[in-house]
Amino acid sequence: MNSISCQQLEHKLSPFGRKLISSVAFAGSTSSFPEQPPIQFLTKSRNIIHSKPEISHAHLIKTQNLEGNTHAANSVLHNYGEYSRMDNAAKVLEEMPKQNSVSWNLMISNSNKALLYQDSWRLFCRMHMLGFDMNMYTYGSILSACGALTSTLWGEQVYGLVMKNGFFSDGYVRCGMIELFSRSCRFSDALRVFYDYLCDNVVCWNAIISGAVKNREYWVALDIFRLMWGEFLKPNEFTIPSVLNACVSLLELQFGKMVHGAAIKCGLESDVFVGTSIVDLYAKCGFMDEAFRELMQMPVSNVVSWTAMLNGFVQNDDPISAVQIFGEMRNKGIEINNYTVTCVLAACANPTMAKEAIQIHSWIYKTGYYQDSVVQTSFINMYSKIGDVALSELVFAEAENLEHLSLWSNMISVLAQNSDSDKSIHLFRRIFQEDLKPDKFCCSSILGVVDCLDLGRQIHSYILKLGLISNLNVSSSLFTMYSKCGSIEESYIIFELIEDKDNVSWASMIAGFVEHGFSDRAVELFREMPVEEIVPDEMTLTAVLNACSSLQTLKSGKEIHGFILRRGVGELHIVNGAIVNMYTKCGDLVSARSFFDMIPLKDKFSCSSMITGYAQRGHVEDTLQLFKQMLITDLDSSSFTISSVLGVIALSNRSRIGIQVHAHCIKMGSQSEASTGSSVVTMYSKCGSIDDCCKAFKEILTPDLVSWTAMIVSYAQNGKGGDALQVYESMRNSGIQPDSVTFVGVLSACSHAGLVEEGYFFLNSMMKDYGIEPGYRHYACMVDLLSRSGRLTEAERFICDMPIKPDALIWGTLLAACKLHDEVELGKLVAKKIIELEPSEVGAYVSLSNIWASLGQWDEVLKIRGSLRGTGISKEPGWSSL
Known part of the structure; x- marks a missing residue:
């Protein structure tokens, strides 16, 4: 009877229909279910095959007995799933009198396709409760859903059933569990699943390698690939890009070349994704000629390949070649996407590329990419790095879609970097008016310019409300803000609450203690770092050495110097300069000079520290000799260095050498700076040349309080009290408030000129008008x-x-x-x-x-x-x- 029915059914099918078979096998799998072979249902015309699922459903109802034919009903489920009509599929499932495992597998798989992962889990639980047999496809599909939901608890429960029912050796199931643990940042568990049962399924190996890369376990990824190659497993077009990605992250060119060779041996070099990864490897490692050669040898290249090449030139600081590659893409008709545009804009983020930036801006505006929020963000960054923040603000003002927080956070960051606190804070407040919620990037940027404790505390409250305090950048910016606003205790409380402190956090907190006069606490905090198993970096060591310099504790400084020598970081220039500065501030000029002479490459900071140390202790000859050597070696001398040299010249009354140093300042263009000009004024005053004092003062473009005070004191010391008081009045008219040192000069001028009543007036004025206690x-x-x-x-x-x-x-x-x-x-x-x-x-x-x-x-x-x-x-x- 059954054979007759089958013959009748086969007779109804046309030869054309036999070629258009619709399988009910598991969606997305190349294998069929082992319990039962797929039954294929044919339609009478091509139009019905590609019609809507409702029409196909009606056709099958008309031609097939769906109530008695589970296989036909499963094909309806499959068809509805292809069109994501999950409500209709659920009704069909409920109306099926004879459901089987295939029916439930289809529903779970189709829910995954429709991104309804919660529905997938509910279907799985119901299937398990009803007692249907589960196979590798059931477990594989539900583990994929758990992975998408990053629900390791559910995944572990499913894997328990897998182990119980003997499917743990199936590669598809194990791959799902590996991906679940990898997505949930439990890579060690993913490794345990992988090593529980080594198999020859390449998909499992790809999953663990990809998981290692996603979890930044790059060396693990390379070791697994090495093991895979040793097991004579042939990698495929998915393996090679993941391994090369790990090589790029580690800048491991030699291993990357070995992977390149493996790709050639396996015949994968012609694959566009593999070829793109090879280009990216050489570009990111700085071998642009090899990268370009690989790009030209690719049989088929796409926008990703060319963009990888363009991005390589950007990262290797070759903006001209990057723009040329972009032009070549346009000439060859290569498709250009928004990532390509952002890369070429990054290449133009250089003051020397301003002309090209304007040209590319015009092209982008013409082609319609301008209103893309990602592209506009790149424009904002590009113009800020060129030095034209006004154009960055113009791009932001022209943005139509302000729902993207990246636009706001980048604009706030640009304004913050240019110390425009008013506009930054105004923009931050506007975010709330637009019914948006500032993210961690906005909060980190705005905290960098907040100098008002009340506003900082309000932002702190908002950060707590949104749960952003756990972000390292946000919390670091927060305690830095408190430190900058003078609330060092609140700063330290936030610092203590950070769970995973990095070296930047430690260095910032130590520097904050030093800045606010708590150098002893800075040294104590540094001693806590080994307990936390944190290895101090250059920034931290520099900060704690500055603390020792401030405390003038030679013993602690020597201990830290010994630590640096043991750690082997003594070759870092900034640390070397800090060590010299520590010894000079502690008064041990012999040790300072001994260490200074051992530095192979002396920089500006170390020389300046040594010169200042000599100058502050009156070692005239050593100061001048070292300054001369500094000039011979073409090291730039800072204003602080020149001020120290001029100070020691003033003490020794060597006007001839002072004139030479003044000439050097004029040559370097630093005589117009307030700090250098003030030292020149003082030097000429000590040498008794008041006319040269006046000339030097007039050369200062914007005199500050120190400059005005130096001029007042110069007139006073040279017996010109009236002139000193005139300078004081000019200073007041310029809007600069005097300090206690200024009034010493003013009162001294009154003393030299015999102006008793004026002296009483200024003594009272400093208390009454300026609140300065004598x-x-x-x-x-x-x-x-x-x-x-x-x-x-x-x-x-x-x-x-x-x-x-x-x-x-x-x-x-x-x-x-x-x-x-x-x-x-x-x-x-x-x-x-x-x-x-x-x-x-x-x-x-x-x-x-x-x-x-x-x-x-x-x-x-x-x-x-x-x-x-x-x-x-x-x-x-x-x-x-x-």
Whole structure:
């Protein structure tokens, strides 16, 4: 009976229909189900084969007995699945009187195709509950769904059934489990599944290699490929690109060449994906000639191949060749996509490529890529690196689709990098007005320019609300913001909360402690790094060496120097300079020079540190000799270095050498800088050339507070008090606020010019107008002013009325005036005050003795000399070099 039915069915099928067979085998698989061979259903015309599933369903209802024919019903399920009509497929499944495993496998597979992975899981659970037999296709499909959902819990439950039912050796099933663990960042578990049962299924090997690359376990990927090759398994067109991707990430060219050879041996070099990966390997490793040769030898190349070549030139800093490749693509009619456009825009992100950037901008605008958000983001970055932020802002203003956060985050980043905090913050606030949520990139960028603690705390609250605090870049930017705003304790709290701190985090926190005067805590924090198994890098070592320099703790500095030598990082230039700076700041110039002489390639920072160390301790000859060597070796001298050299020249009163250094500044164009110009002014002032001081001051383009103060002090020290006060008024008119040092110069000018009333005015002004509390030097200037004017009694009363306790310097100023004006009684009183404050002060004894000697009271002189000998203090005899 059955054979008759089959013969009748076969008789109904036309020869044409037999060629148009629709299989009900597992979707996406090249194999059929082992339980039952697929039954093929033929249609009468090509139009029905390619018609909508509803029409095919109606046709099969009309021609086949679907209620009694499970295979025909499965073909309907398959057809609905091809068109993603899962609701109709579900109804067909529910109405089937005789469902089988194929029916449920089709439904699970079709749900995967429609990206309905939750439905796939529900179907699997129901299938398991109803007791249908499950095979390799069932487990493979549901593991794919678990992988898409990154649900390792469900996947492990499925794999338990796999082990129980004996399908663990099937490559398709194991491949699904490997991919699930790889996607869930549990690569060690993926490796365990792979090594549980080594098989000759290339798909499994591809899955574990691809998983290793995705999890950045590049060396593992290469080792597995080596093992695969040793097992005489032939890699395919999917294996080679994954392995080459690992080689690119490691810049492992030699291994990549071996893989290239394997591809040639297996006949895969002609594959466009393999060929593209080979081009990318040579390009990323910097061998552009080999990459171009491989590109030209490819039988078929596409946009990906050419873009890989273009991107290689960009990464190797050859923008001209990148633009030429782009032009060649256009000439050959190669398809150009938005990634190609972003690569060529990256090539033009250079001030020397401004002309080409405008030309390519015009082409992009003409071809319609301009409104692509990814391309507009590249435009924003390109124009910022060219140096035209205004054009970056114009591109952002012309963007029509502002729903892409990348546009906002890149524009905020560009403004932040150009220190435009107002526009950055305004743009950040606009994101909320557009009903968007700033992401981790926006938050990291804006925190870099926030200098208001209240705003920073608001952004901190938003970060906590969105759960972005776990991101390393965001948390690092957050504690750096607190540090910059002066809240070092809050900064340290955020730092402590970071779970996976990197070297940048440690270096930033250590540098923050140093910047805010907590260098001791910086050193303590550095000592915690070995406990956390963190190896300090160049930035961290430099920061902690700066801490030792600030503390002037030579012992700790030497310990860190020894650590650097053991770790073998002593060849890094920045660290070398920091070591020299540490020794000089700690006063050990011998060790500093010894280490400096051992540096093979001396840089600007190490030379500057050594010169500054010599200059600060008055080693004139060593300073000048080293500065001369620095110039001979064509090392750029910074403003700080030149200032140190000019300072030591001023101390030694060598005007001829000072003029030569000034000429060097003019040659380098640094005389117009405030720091260098101020040092030139001070140098000429110390040498007594006030006219040259004025000329040097006029050469400064934008004088700062230090420059104005240097000019005021120069006039004061050279007896031109009136001119000094005129400079002070000019400084105030320019909008610069004076500081305590400025008022020392002003009061000194009043003292030299005898301007008593003006002196009182400026002393009151510094407190009333600027909130500066006078110090010992200010009061000493006032005492000197009153003493020079002969108002000694008033000077004594002024000292007694001072809000701070007078020291020996202030009384000594009055004592010198008493000697000048022959005020014996007052002199005796002042001398006793000095002796009470500093019993070992020889000058007070000598001054008092001189006062008595000038009056011819030699008995008193002998008494003072006897008192001096009684204290055990000896006066050094005077001497002359003439």
